[in-house]
Structures are given as C-alpha cells and as structure tokens.
Amino acid sequence: MENTKLNILPVPTFSSIGVNYVLRDVSEYETESITVREGGSNEAVRFFEDGQVPFHRTDVTVSAGGRLKLVQVFTAKQPTASALNVTLGDRAAFELVQLYIGGSDTVSEIKTALSGTGAEFRAEIGCALSGRDNLDINLIADHTGLRTTSEIHIGAVLRGQASKTFKGTIDFKKGASGAKGNEREDALLLDSRVRNRTVPVILCEEEDVEGNHGATVGRLDGGQVFYLASRGLPEERIYELAARAKLSRAIGRVSDREAVRRIYSALGWGDEDE
Amino acid sequence: MSQLLEIRGLRVSAEDKELLHGIELTVGEGETHVLMGPNGAGKSTLGSTVMGSPEYSITGGSIIFDGADITEESADKRARRGIFLSFQDPVEIPGITLSEFMRNAVEQREGKRVKLFEHKKKLAEAMSLLGMDPSYADRELNVGFSGGEKKKAEILQLLMLRPRLAILDETDSGLDVDAVKTVSKGISEFKKSVGGSLIIITHNAAILGELHADKTHILADGRIAREGSGELAYEVLENGFEKYLCEV
Amino acid sequence: MKQKTQVGDIDRSLYDFRYEEDEADFLEGGLTPEIVREISREKNDPAWMLQFRLKALEIFQRKPMTEWGASVEGLDIDRIVTYIRPKSRMNTDWDNVPKDVRETFERLGIPQAERESLAGVGAQYDSELVYHNVRKEAEDAGVVYTDLESAMHDERYAEMIRSHFMKLVPPTDHKFAALHGAVWSGGSFVYVPEGVRLEIPLQSYFRLNARGAGQFEHTLIILERNSYLHFIEGCSAPKYYEAGLHAGCVELYVGEGAHLRYSTVENWSKNMYNLNTKRALVQKNGRIEWVSGSFGSHVSYLYPMSILNGEKASAEFTGITFAGEGQDLDTGAKIVHNAPDTYSCINTKSISKSGGKSTFRSAVTVNENAAGSKSTVSCESLMLDSISRSDTVPVIDVKTDKCDVGHEAKIGRISDEAIFYLTSRGLSEEDARAMIVRGFAENVSKELPLEYAVEMNNLIGLEMQGSIG
Numbered sequence: 001m002e003n004t005k006l007n008i009l010p011v012p013t014f015s016s017i018g019v020n021y022v023l024r025d026v027s028e029y030e031t032e033s034i035t036v037r038e039g040g041s042n043e044a045v046r047f048f049e050d051g052q053v054p055f056h057r058t059d060v061t062v063s064a065g066g067r068l069k070l071v072q073v074f075t076a077k078q079p080t081a082s083a084l085n086v087t088l089g090d091r092a093a094f095e096l097v098q099l100y101i102g103g104s105d106t107v108s109e110i111k112t113a114l115s116g117t118g119a120e121f122r123a124e125i126g127c128a129l130s131g132r133d134n135l136d137i138n139l140i141a142d143h144t145g146l147r148t149t150s151e152i153h154i155g156a157v158l159r160g161q162a163s164k165t166f167k168g169t170i171d172f173k174k175g176a177s178g179a180k181g182n183e184r185e186d187a188l189l190l191d192s193r194v195r196n197r198t199v200p201v202i203l204c205e206e207e208d209v210e211g212n213h214g215a216t217v218g219r220l221d222g223g224q225v226f227y228l229a230s231r232g233l234p235e236e237r238i239y240e241l242a243a244r245a246k247l248s249r250a251i252g253r254v255s256d257r258e259a260v261r262r263i264y265s266a267l268g269w270g271d272e273d274e
Numbered sequence: 275m276s277q278l279l280e281i282r283g284l285r286v287s288a289e290d291k292e293l294l295h296g297i298e299l300t301v302g303e304g305e306t307h308v309l310m311g312p313n314g315a316g317k318s319t320l321g322s323t324v325m326g327s328p329e330y331s332i333t334g335g336s337i338i339f340d341g342a343d344i345t346e347e348s349a350d351k352r353a354r355r356g357i358f359l360s361f362q363d364p365v366e367i368p369g370i371t372l373s374e375f376m377r378n379a380v381e382q383r384e385g386k387r388v389k390l391f392e393h394k395k396k397l398a399e400a401m402s403l404l405g406m407d408p409s410y411a412d413r414e415l416n417v418g419f420s421g422g423e424k425k426k427a428e429i430l431q432l433l434m435l436r437p438r439l440a441i442l443d444e445t446d447s448g449l450d451v452d453a454v455k456t457v458s459k460g461i462s463e464f465k466k467s468v469g470g471s472l473i474i475i476t477h478n479a480a481i482l483g484e485l486h487a488d489k490t491h492i493l494a495d496g497r498i499a500r501e502g503s504g505e506l507a508y509e510v511l512e513n514g515f516e517k518y519l520c521e522v
Numbered sequence: 523m524k525q526k527t528q529v530g531d532i533d534r535s536l537y538d539f540r541y542e543e544d545e546a547d548f549l550e551g552g553l554t555p556e557i558v559r560e561i562s563r564e565k566n567d568p569a570w571m572l573q574f575r576l577k578a579l580e581i582f583q584r585k586p587m588t589e590w591g592a593s594v595e596g597l598d599i600d601r602i603v604t605y606i607r608p609k610s611r612m613n614t615d616w617d618n619v620p621k622d623v624r625e626t627f628e629r630l631g632i633p634q635a636e637r638e639s640l641a642g643v644g645a646q647y648d649s650e651l652v653y654h655n656v657r658k659e660a661e662d663a664g665v666v667y668t669d670l671e672s673a674m675h676d677e678r679y680a681e682m683i684r685s686h687f688m689k690l691v692p693p694t695d696h697k698f699a700a701l702h703g704a705v706w707s708g709g710s711f712v713y714v715p716e717g718v719r720l721e722i723p724l725q726s727y728f729r730l731n732a733r734g735a736g737q738f739e740h741t742l743i744i745l746e747r748n749s750y751l752h753f754i755e756g757c758s759a760p761k762y763y764e765a766g767l768h769a770g771c772v773e774l775y776v777g778e779g780a781h782l783r784y785s786t787v788e789n790w791s792k793n794m795y796n797l798n799t800k801r802a803l804v805q806k807n808g809r810i811e812w813v814s815g816s817f818g819s820h821v822s823y824l825y826p827m828s829i830l831n832g833e834k835a836s837a838e839f840t841g842i843t844f845a846g847e848g849q850d851l852d853t854g855a856k857i858v859h860n861a862p863d864t865y866s867c868i869n870t871k872s873i874s875k876s877g878g879k880s881t882f883r884s885a886v887t888v889n890e891n892a893a894g895s896k897s898t899v900s901c902e903s904l905m906l907d908s909i910s911r912s913d914t915v916p917v918i919d920v921k922t923d924k925c926d927v928g929h930e931a932k933i934g935r936i937s938d939e940a941i942f943y944l945t946s947r948g949l950s951e952e953d954a955r956a957m958i959v960r961g962f963a964e965n966v967s968k969e970l971p972l973e974y975a976v977e978m979n980n981l982i983g984l985e986m987q988g989s990i991g
Contacts, residue, residue: 017919174908194922203911214929217929219926
C-alpha cells in the first residue's frame with residue numbers, strides 16, 4: 001500500500017496545524033469524464049456510496065457558452081476520495097453542488113480552471129458530520145481568464161467528535177483582469193469535541209480583481225438566537241433549524257426530486273410536506 | 275380593565291452601566307400606549323428588556339405579565355405567553371426561509387402542528403394585506419431585504435403570531451410615506467382581529483394612524499419623565515420634548 | 523487616457539548612511555562550537571548559558587528549514603558574521619558612547635525622542651547594547667530596564683532569567699530560533715513590579731551597522747500582576763551588498779491583569795533577512811497589544827504569537843506591511859486560545875507595489891479548554907499594480923463548540939467609485955489616490971508612535987507616473 005499526497009494546499013503554511021496535505025492510498029480508482037459541448041447544457045447527479053470504488057476521478061470540460069450543473073452526494077461510510085478537475089471555456093458556467101452526509105473518512109478535491117473569458121463557477125457545499133466523521137476538502141478556483149467569477153459557499157454542521165477541514169483557495173493569476181471571487185463559510189459547531197479547520201486562501205498577482213473571504217465558526221450569533229427566541233422558538237428548536245439551514249442552500253440547488261428524496265433520507269429528515 | 279403588563283421599579287444595566295433607573299409602567303388589556311423620548315433615553319432598552327434580551331441584565335424590580343412574574347424568564351417562553359417585539363433592525367438569518375420560520379414560530383405559539391397547506395394560505399393572506407411580494411415567503415429570513423421589507427416582515431410576524439402584547443420599536447423609522455401607511459394598516463388589522471395591547475415606540479404621529487392612544491409615557495435618561503393621556507403624544511410631536519422635560 | 527499614480531518608495535537616505543567598522547572586531551564568519559564558546563567567553567556567560575548555547579547549536583545544525591514561507595535561498599548562514607565585539611562598554615550617558623555610534627543614533631533621532639517622550643531607552647549597535655538609561659521615576663517604582671547580560675549576573679534577576687529565557691520560544695521551535703539560542707547577544711531585560719503602571723513608554727532601538735552581520739538580540743519582558751508597560755522597538759540597517767540577517771527573539775510574560783503594549787517599526791535595509799520570533803504568554807485578565815509596521819528587509823518571516831493562558835486574557839494585533847520592489851514580506855500573527863472566555867482580534871493591512879510580494883499568514887487556534895472565547899480576524903490587501911503579488915493564508919483551527927470565530931479577508935485595488943467620489947468633491951486624481959492609500963493605512967498608522975506614524979505617512983508619498991492600458 002502506497003500513500004500519495006492529496007489535497008495539497010497551494011501555498012503551504014505552519015506545519016503544526018496539519019492542513020498542508022492528506023496522505024491516502026489511491027492505487028485503485030475509477031475515472032469519469034463529463035464534457036459539455038459548445039453552447040450545450042447538462043445536469044448530472046452522482047451518489048458516492050459504500051460498495052463503490054473508493055477513489056473517484058471526475059474530469060469535467062465545459063466548452064464555450066456551455067452550462068453544467070453537477071450534484072455530488074457523499075454518504076459512504078468507507079474511506080472515500082474524490083478528485084474533480086474542471087476546465088471552463090469562454091462564458092462557460094459550472095455549478096457544483098456537493099453534500100457530505102456522514103462519511104467517516106472523506107477526502108475531496110475540487111480544482112476549477114477558469115480559463116475562458118467570462119467563465120463562471122459557483123459552488124454550494126453542505127456538510128453534516130457527526131460521530132467520528134472526518135472530512136478534508138481542498139477547493140481551488142484558478143482564475144486565469146478575463147472577467148471570470150467564482151462564488152463559493154459552504155455550510156457545515158458538526159456534532160459528536162466530527163472533524164472537518166475546508167481549504168478554499170481563490171487564485172487570481174496574472175492577466176485575470178476583472179475577475180471576482182467570493183467565498184463564505186459558515187460552520188455551526190454543536191458539540192464540545194468537534195474540530196473545525198478553515199483555511200481561506202486568496203492568492204493574487206493581478207491588480208484589477210476583487211476577492212472576498214468570510215468565515216464564521218462556532219455557535220449561533222447571540223443576536224440571531226434572541227431574535228428567533230423572541231418569536232417563541234426554544235433553544236433546541238433554534239439549533240435544529242440552524243443546522244438545517246446550513247444544508248438547505250445546497251439542497252435547494254438540487255432540482256432532481258428523486259435525488260432530494262434520497263438526500264433527505266440520508267439526513268434522516270422527514271418529508272418536507274409532512 | 276385588568277393589567278396585562280406591570281413593570282415595577284425596573285433597573286437595567288448593560289456592561290456595568292445602569293441604563294434604566296427604576297421604571298414604573300402598566301399596560302391594561304387591549305390598551306395602546308405610546309412611548310417617546312429623546313435618543314438614548316432608554317426606550318429600546320425597555321422594549322428589549324420586556325422581551326428578555328440577554329444583552330441587558332435586570333438589577334432590580336420586576337416584570338409581571340398577566341399576573342405571572344416573568345422577570346427571569348427566557349425570551350422564547352415570554353413569546354409563547356404572548357409578548358412580541360418588533361425589532362428596529364431585524365437580524366438576518368441565512369438559510370431559513372421566511373415561510374419555514376413562520377411555520378415553526380406559529381406552531382410554538384399555538385402549541386400544535388400546523389398543516390403546510392393551511393400555513394401557506396394564511397401567510398399568503400397576511401402578505402397580501404401588507405402588499406408583500408409572495409416570493410418573499412421563500413426567501414431567507416431578512417437576508418437582503420430592504421429596510422422597508424424588513425419592517426413589513428416584522429408586522430407580518432405580528433399578524434401571524436397574534437400576541438397579547440406587542441411592542442413596536444420604531445417600526446416606522448426610515449420608511450417612506452406609503453410604507454408607513456402599509457405598516458399602520460397592518461397594526462390596525464392586528465388591533466381589530468386580535469385586540470392585543472400595544473406599546474408603540476415612535477417619533478412619528480403617522481404610524482398611529484387611526485389608532486386611539488390611551489396613554490403616553492415620556493422617557494428621559496432612563497426614567498419616566500412625564501405621563502399623560504394619548505393626546506400628549508400629539509402635543510409632544512408638535513412641540514418637541516424640551517418643554518415637557520423641563521417641567522420635571 | 524486614464525492617468526495612474528504610484529506610491530513612492532520609502533526614502534531610505536535616512537537609514538542608508540553607515541560608518542566603517544574595524545575588521546579586527548569581527549569574530550570569524552560561519553558557525554562552529556568553537557565560535558559559540560568564544561561568544562560565550564566574550565560575554566562572560568554563566569555556565570548554564572554556555573551549555574544552553576551549545577545545545578541550541580546542535581539543534582540548529584540538524585533542524586531543516588521550514589517547508590513553507592518566503593525563500594531564504596540568498597542567505598548563506600556560514601557567511602553571516604555572528605558576533606561583533608563592542609567598541610566600548612555599555613553607557614548610561616550618550617557622551618560616553620563612541621562618536622560614530624552616537625552620531626548614528628543622533629541621526630535616527632533617538633536621544634531627542636528620549637528627552638521628549640520616553641521613560642527609558644536602550645540602543646543596540648550591531649551585537650551589543652551601547653546605551654541604556656531609565657528615568658529616575660521609573661527606577662524608583664522598581665522598574666528594571668537593562669541588558670540581559672548584566673541582569674544575568676545580578677543575583678536579583680539571575681534566577682528569573684534562567685527560568686524564563688527561551689522557555690516561550692524554545693530552540694526546538696524552528697531553525698532560526700535554534701540559531702538565536704546559540705549566538706544571541708544584546709537585547710533588553712524589562713521587569714515591571716506588581717501594580718506599577720508606567721505611563722510613558724520604554725524604547726529600544728536596534729541598529730545593524732556592520733557588513734554581512736547578524737543581529738540576534740533577545741528581549742525578555744516580565745510584567746507582574748496589574749502592571750502596565752508600553753514598549754517600543756525600532757530597527758534599521760544601512761544597505762550593503764552582502765545580505766544581513768536579523769534573527770531576534772522576543773519573549774513577553776504578561777501577568778494576571780497586566781497590560782503590555784508592544785510596538786515595532788521595522789525598517790531594515792532591503793537586503794536583510796528578518797527572521798524574527800516574538801511570543802507572549804498572557805495570564806488571567808491580562809492583555810497584550812501588538813502594533814507592528816513592516817516596511818524594510820528583503821525577506822521577512824514575522825508572526826508574533828499570543829498564548830492566552832488565563833481566563834479572560836486578550837490579545838490584539840494591529841499590523842501593516844508594505845512590500846515594494848525586491849521585497850518578500852511574509853507577516854501575520856498567531857493566537858492560541860488556551861483558557862475560557864479569552865478574546866483575540868487581528869487587524870492587518872498590506873500594500874504591494876513595484877513587484878513586491880506581501881503574504882499575510884495567520885493561525886488562530888481555539889483549544890478544547892477555551893469555551894466562551896471570541897476571535898475576529900480581518901485582513902485587507904491593496905494591490906497597486908499588476909507586477910506585484912499579495913497572498914493571504916490564514917488558518918482557523920477550532921476545537922470547541924462554545925466559541926465565536928469570524929474571519930474577513932479582502933483584496934483589491936483602489937476603486938474607481940472612490941476616486942470618482944473624491945474627484946467630484948474637487949480633489950485631483952493623484953490627491954484622491956494618495957488620500958485613499960493613507961486612509962487604507964490609517965487605522966494602523968494611528969496606533970504607531972507619533973514619530974513613526976509621521977514617517978509612514980511621508981512614505982506614502984505619491985507621484986504621477988505613466989498610464990494604464
């Protein structure tokens with residue numbers, strides 16, 4: 001068994017925190033390619049469950065003017081690794097929706113090359129972790145094209161002794177004039193033994209860009225709790241709602257009803273109309 | 275008329291500074307009171323304290339609601355007893371839709387499950403009364419709402435939750451004339467259909483609309499400086515605070 | 523055509539003067555146990571210190587460079603001259619300081635600042651302190667401000683130093699901490715007794731004059747309960763062709779309820795490697811405030827660390843980094859929340875221009891035992907052209923749920939809207955740009971000691987140049 005460095009942080013930092021890379025045996029893997037032709041439009045849903053090959057590589061190419069929405073749902077209890085490599089042409093739009101539900105040991109990398117002029121990348125990620133779940137995400141938005149945009153949002157709820165690392169890099173390469181990148185993370189921690197690591201990196205070698213990063217980690221903000229309590233919601237209910245809220249943005253982007261039903265059932269949520 | 279709210283000798287501090295120095299105030303069932311005063315007088319502090327904000331600590335006195343001492347109670351319990359506060363600057367709650375939130379809050383208030391279909395119908399009616407775009411039901415609570423929409427959403431909650439006592443904290447501030455009318459219409463509707471008591475914190479007579487105010491309290495430097503009939507509110511609005519405060 | 527203004531380079535003429543040094547005063551370059559022994563002998567170290575140095579040297583020799591951060595390839599440790607024999611003993615009267623050394627400090631304005639606004643001054647020239655003086659009021663209150671070497675031989679402080687020296691930053695921490703442990707020389711020892719609040723600041727000034735030299739000063743400050751101190755540290759060096767190295771170490775012990783403000787303005791010459799380690803340990807209700815301006819050096823690694831070890835301890839870090847041509851400034855802060863209800867706040871600004879590279883790097887750790895803690899990080903970067911580089915690499919590591927941690931980072935250029943707004947009020951475009959850059963730096967510059975704030979404002983001098991495509 002041979003370990004490979006995965007999820008390498010583009011600019012390594014203080015080694016003691018242990019976020020620079022993850023070691024994993026990835027000798028056995030399967031590859032899928034998704035290509036959207038010029039001007040085409042496509043939507044794909046993938047579930048990563050137990051019993052499948054533990055390492056998936058997905059190569060995505062969206063040609064000029066094309067659109068793709070890719071939904072990836074990770075529910076496997078076995079160690080799982082995923083590498084998603086995306087290349088976007090001129091005016092190509094790629095929307096990624098990822099849900100990590102449980103997943104005792106998951107390593108996931110997303111590399112998006114925004115090389116075409118005006119290419120757009122949007123990511124909505126939701127994580128619900130508990131027990132001893134362990135998740136490491138390494139997302140890199142590589143802006144090389146003019147006026148490219150990336151909009152990244154991750155919501156996470158951690159319970160038990162769950163551990164999550166989210167490394168999100170917006171990389172403005174020289175020449176990416178007019179590029180914009182936004183990234184926001186909201187992690188709600190609900191037990192005293194959880195661990196949440198956030199590494200919101202911005203790299204920049206171009207003047208004419210705008211990059212923003214925001215993260216909030218911890219319990220709910222006191223003002224929010226009081227507002228909801230003043231409408232009669234008891235504290236447990238407030239946290240239950242808040243936990244759902246961390247995932248609802250990502251789930252809300254999934255249009256396939258059957259997929260939504262499977263997500264609800266993986267989360268142990270009742271039917272929404274009940 | 276029996277007393278719904280009794281505030282007795284209430285002293286309130288925040289960060290070791292006393293903001294309210296012994297407030298006495300009673301509101302009868304179904305009454306409408308106007309609470310006025312210069313900026314920084316403690317009006318919002320009083321409203322938030324009655325609602326149970328953890329930001330303020332009560333260092334003396336008590337708050338009695340419908341005969342029960344609620345001085346130590348948490349905000350959610352007070353809300354379920356029927357107290358409502360409309361916030362001056364409502365907090366944004368990302369990820370929770372207005373509709374989903376309202377359904378949860380109404381269920382808590384009524385103590386029973388509410389069918390989704392019925393909930394949606396009631397919500398749509400109330401929204402239409404306030405001239406709110408139906409799409410707001412599925413938007414995240416207060417997130418990205420304009421100032422006016424936020425205030426309307428507060429009044430919407432007032433109509434849906436049907437409290438026994440509503441404290442409206444400058445619900446009219448920053449609104450244009452039309453929006454003030456809409457909000458005022460919402461308050462009248464609340465008065466008509468629920469008949470609850472009101473404490474209206476305001477600088478503006480227009481919000482009162484056709485409401486009949488029973489009593490006016492003027493707050494200055496954390497004390498009740500003057501009290502009078504409902505008409506006093508209009509006098510103060512006309513003449514400014516100065517005159518009424520000097521006499522104390 | 524759109525005109526573009528450029529922020530000028532720092533006027534270095536103030537710092538780039540230098541005096542010839544005597545060849546005979548150098549210890550041989552390169553590092554061997556013999557050299558370390560010789561430094562130790564020169565300094566008349568107590569026996570434990572010699573052992574400490576030799577141990578540190580061993581660690582230095584086997585420790586690899588970090589796998590992250592700015593490149594130090596241009597640095598040849600074997601050619602760095604580690605210790606320069608002093609020309610005179612330490613003085614408490616400027617008149618007794620050798621003339622060339624005294625003139626150096628006169629030109630930097632140190633004696634004048636001492637007369638006007640400081641409670642005490644220490645001045646280090648190359649490896650040794652040449653001047654040290656404390657006002658009588660401070661001395662009477664029991665404040666000790668002296669060099670470490672003398673303090674080590676003073677029986678009142680010897681044990682205190684032995685039990686604190688390199689305990690916060692052990693030589694095993696990283697390669698340059700080990701190097702520091704082996705060859706440290708000069709620096710300050712400050713002790714503020716319980717309840718003493720020193721309202722006027724103490725200042726130390728480090729000046730590296732010799733070519734190819736290293737400066738390894740050690741600053742050890744101990745604040746007892748409920749005391750207060752503002753300590754100002756200034757650094758500069760003239761430019762030589764050979765690279766110089768600054769690997770200082772600062773250890774700050776902030777007792778219960780004590781409050782320490784530590785301001786640094788670093789303006790080393792642009793071929794210096796500034797690999798400095800600063801760390802504070804803060805007890806219950808204690809408070810550390812860092813104000814840090816990094817303008818000089820070729821390469822910097824600087825991340826002052828605050829360990830909040832007692833309930834309600836707090837740390838505030840305010841920093842500005844200005845990277846111009848040929849500079850790679852890797853700066854930031856580290857915070858460890860290690861007790862309940864602790865608070866930290868990091869607020870930094872960086873400006874990159876003319877091919878300079880600035881990196882903001884931080885780590886905020888909230889440990890299991892730090893329930894009720896709060897932390898906010900805000901870092902903003904301004905790019906003034908497209909040949910420069912600006913990176914932001916923060917880490918937030920949270921190990922408890924009962925906390926509230928926020929992070930905001932922003933990168934961009936001067937916005938056209940801001941320019942339009944100011945020009946619509948009658949400002950010329952260049953004035954508008956200058957105003958925006960000054961405004962960008964404002965919340966940091968206002969925290970700097972006045973003379974440095976003025977200097978920084980001058981440094982953001984603007985000139986019209988070229989046009990943008």
